[in-house]
Amino acid sequence: MLKVRTDHKSLNGLEKAACILLALGEERGSRLMERLEDDEIREVSYAMAGLGTISGKVVERLIRDFTERFAGTGELAGTFDTTERFLSKFMTGDRVSEIMADIRGPAGRTMWEKMSNVSEQVLATYLRNEHPQTIAVVLTKIRADHAARVLGLLPQNLVQMVVSRIIKMEAVPRDVLEDVEKTLRSEFMANYVRTLGHDSHAIMAEILNRTDKSLFDTIMEPLERRMPESAQRIKQLMFTFEDLTRMEPQALQALIRNCDTNVLALALKGLDDQMQMHFLTNMSERAGNLIRDEIELMGAVRAGDVEEARLSILRTAKQLAEEGEILISNRGDGANALVY
Missing domain, CATH: 1.10.10 (Arc Repressor Mutant, subunit A)
Structure with a gap:
C-alpha cells in the first residue's frame, strides 16, 4: 500500500x-x-x-x-534594488551579482529574446569562435532580421558552413537546445553584460580585435579625432598580430604548435622580413623551411584571406592564454602587462 x-x-x-x-x-x-x-x-x-x-x-x-x-500583504514594489536585497538574504555576493547582471542585461524574457537584442557585431564576434552547428542553432532561434545581420558579419568561409547546416537542420533535440542555452547564459550573456556595464572600452577593443584592417581604420580614424582619449584606451586594450612578436619564445613556440601550418603560412605572407623571421626562428629548421616553401608557392593571395588567417591565430593565442598555457601582453603597457 x-x-x-x-x-x-x-x-x-x-x-x-x-x-x-x-x-x-x-x-x-x-x-x-x-x-x-x-x-x-x-x-x-x-x-x-x-x-x-x-x-x-x-x-x-x-x-x-x-x-x-x-x-494581508498590501502594496508591493518590485525593483532592481528590492530584488537584489531579496537575493542577498540567501545567496553569495558573486551569485547575486551574476543574476542581477543577467536581469539588467538586454531586454527579453527568454534567452533567445535577449540574444536578439545583443548588438549584431558583438554576437558575431562571439559566434565566429563557435562550431558551425552551434552558430546555425543560434541563428535559427533569434529574430530573422537580426540573424541576417549577424550572418553578414561572419567570415565568408564560415558563412557557407553555417548556411549548409541550417538548410540540412532537422528538429533540434531538446537536450541539445538546453545545452546551447546554458552555454550562452553562462559564457556569453553574463560576461557580455558584465563587460558592457563596467568597461565599454574593453568590449569595443574586443570587437575591433576581430575586424579587418579596412574596417578598423574606418572606425579608428574619426574616433581619434573626436574622442582621442577613448581611442588611445581602446588601442591599449587591443591585442594585434604584431604583438605576438613580443611574446616569450616558449609561449610563441607553444602557439605555433597549436596552429595549422597552412594557416600560419598564410598569416606570415606579406609580413616584413624581421617579423617573419621572428616566427621562423621559433620553429624547427624543417618546419621553418616548409613554411618558407609554402609562402613562396602560394603566390598572390587575397588580403582578406591573410587577415582572416591572422585573426585565427590571434583567437588561438587568446584561447591558450585563457587556459593558462601562455601569457600574452597588450601593446600599450609593455611586455609585463598581461591581457588575461
Missing part, C-alpha cells in the same frame, strides 16, 4: 508548488504552469511526478498558508 503523506513540513518548496498546481485542477493549473520558464517547469514536473499521495488535510493547510500569505 502506498504511504499517504500527512505532514506538510515534510514537503519542500517545489513539492508545495506542485501540490497547489494540482489542487487548482488541470485547466487552471496548466495555465499557471505555462507561464514558468522551461527549467522551472521541468523542476516542478519532477516534484509533481514524485509526490505520491498527499492527504486532504495537508492540501488544505498548503492552500490556507498560500492565501493567508498574500491576503
